[in-house]
Amino acid sequence: MPLLTRDIVGGLVAGGASCRMDADVVPKFKAGDKVVTRNINPASHTRLPRYVRGKRGTITHDHGIFAFPDTSADSGTHSDPQHVYSVRFEGEELWGKDANANACLYIDMFDSYLEPAES
Amino acid sequence: MAQDHDHRHDHHHNAPPSDTAMRVKALETLLSEKGLVDSSAIDAVIELYETKIGPRNGAAVVARAWCDPDYKARLLKNGSEAIAELGFQGVQGEDMLVVENTDSVHNIVVCTLCSCYPWPTLGLPPVWYKSAPYRSKVVRDPRGVLEEFGVELPESVEIRVWDSNAELRYLVLPQRPAGTDEMTEDQLAELVTRDSMIGTGLVEAPTS
Numbered sequence: 001m002p003l004l005t006r007d008i009v010g011g012l013v014a015g016g017a018s019c020r021m022d023a024d025v026v027p028k029f030k031a032g033d034k035v036v037t038r039n040i041n042p043a044s045h046t047r048l049p050r051y052v053r054g055k056r057g058t059i060t061h062d063h064g065i066f067a068f069p070d071t072s073a074d075s076g077t078h079s080d081p082q083h084v085y086s087v088r089f090e091g092e093e094l095w096g097k098d099a100n101a102n103a104c105l106y107i108d109m110f111d112s113y114l115e116p117a118e119s
Numbered sequence: 120m121a122q123d124h125d126h127r128h129d130h131h132h133n134a135p136p137s138d139t140a141m142r143v144k145a146l147e148t149l150l151s152e153k154g155l156v157d158s159s160a161i162d163a164v165i166e167l168y169e170t171k172i173g174p175r176n177g178a179a180v181v182a183r184a185w186c187d188p189d190y191k192a193r194l195l196k197n198g199s200e201a202i203a204e205l206g207f208q209g210v211q212g213e214d215m216l217v218v219e220n221t222d223s224v225h226n227i228v229v230c231t232l233c234s235c236y237p238w239p240t241l242g243l244p245p246v247w248y249k250s251a252p253y254r255s256k257v258v259r260d261p262r263g264v265l266e267e268f269g270v271e272l273p274e275s276v277e278i279r280v281w282d283s284n285a286e287l288r289y290l291v292l293p294q295r296p297a298g299t300d301e302m303t304e305d306q307l308a309e310l311v312t313r314d315s316m317i318g319t320g321l322v323e324a325p326t327s
C-alpha cells in the first residue's frame with residue numbers, strides 16, 4: 001500500500017505540517033533587543049543565509065517555539081525546540097554604502113543563530 | 120505529472136523535454152516503483168492546486184480586510200487564524216504573518232534560500248519568484264527590482280524586504296486604491312493581483 005494515496009491528499013494539504021513545538025523553552029531575547037548573528041559556516045543544513053551572518057539587527061517579534069531545522073535535518077525528527085524571532089537589519093548594515101535608501105530586511109532567526117550585541 | 124496528456128495546448132512533440140520535466144519524471148517513476156506514492160494521488164495534488172488553491176484565495180482575504188476593520192485587526196495580529204476564518208489553511212500556510220502596506224511602508228517578500236511561499240493564499244509560486252536573479256537581487260536592491268516590475272516608490276517610503284527563510288510565511292496586505300469606496304467586497308477582490316500580495320505590484324483602481 002503506497003504511503004501517499006488519492007484519498008488522503010485533501011486532508012494532508014489542508015492539515016499542513018507546522019514545525020511549531022509544544023515545549024517549555026525560555027526565550028533568550030525579547031522585542032527591542034539588539035542582536036548579532038553568529039558567523040557560522042556549517043557544511044550541513046542551515047536556515048541562516050550567508051548575507052546575514054555576523055550582522056547586527058534588532059528583534060521585532062517573538063513568534064514562539066519551533067523545531068530547529070539545523071538539527072532536525074540531521075535527526076529526521078523535530079528536535080532542539082527554540083524561539084523564532086523576526087529580526088530587522090538596516091540596509092546599510094547588510095550592504096554598506098551600496099544599500100538602497102530607506103530600505104531594511106526582516107528575517108526569521110532562531111535563538112541558536114543569535115548573540116546579544118553590545119550596545 | 121498527469122497521466123492523461125492534454126492535447127489542447129500547442130507544443131512540438133519532437134522537442135526534447137526540459138531538464139526539469141526529465142527530473143520530475145525520474146522522481147515520479149522512482150516514487151511509484153518503490154510503492155511510495157500512488158500516481159492518482161499526484162493527479163489529485165495537481166488538480167487541487169490548479170482549481171482550488173491559488174491567489175484568488177489571498178485576494179478574498181485582502182478584500183475582507185479592506186471592508187472589515189475588525190477582520191483586518193485580527194489578520195494583522197494572528198494571520199493564520201484570520202485566514203482560516205475564510206477557509207484557507209494547510210501546507211505552507213501553517214504560520215502566517217500578514218504585513219501591511221501603508222503610505223510610509225512598502226513590504227516585499229522573497230525566500231533567498233529556496234522558494235518558500237504561502238500556498239493556501241497564493242497557490243504555487245511563479246517561476247520568477249524561484250529564480251536566482253530575483254532571490255539574490257531583491258534583498259540587496261529592492262527598489263531596483265520594484266522598478267523592473269514597474270513600481271516606483273518615493274524614498275520617503277520605507278521598503279521592508281521579508282526573507283521567508285524559515286518558519287513564517289508572508290502575505291502582503293496591499294493598500295486599497297483610492298476611488299473604490301463604492302465597490303463591493305467581491306468587486307474589490309477582483310482588483311487584487313498576485314504580485315500585489317508578494318509586494319512586487321500595487322493594486323490599481325479600475326480605469327473606466
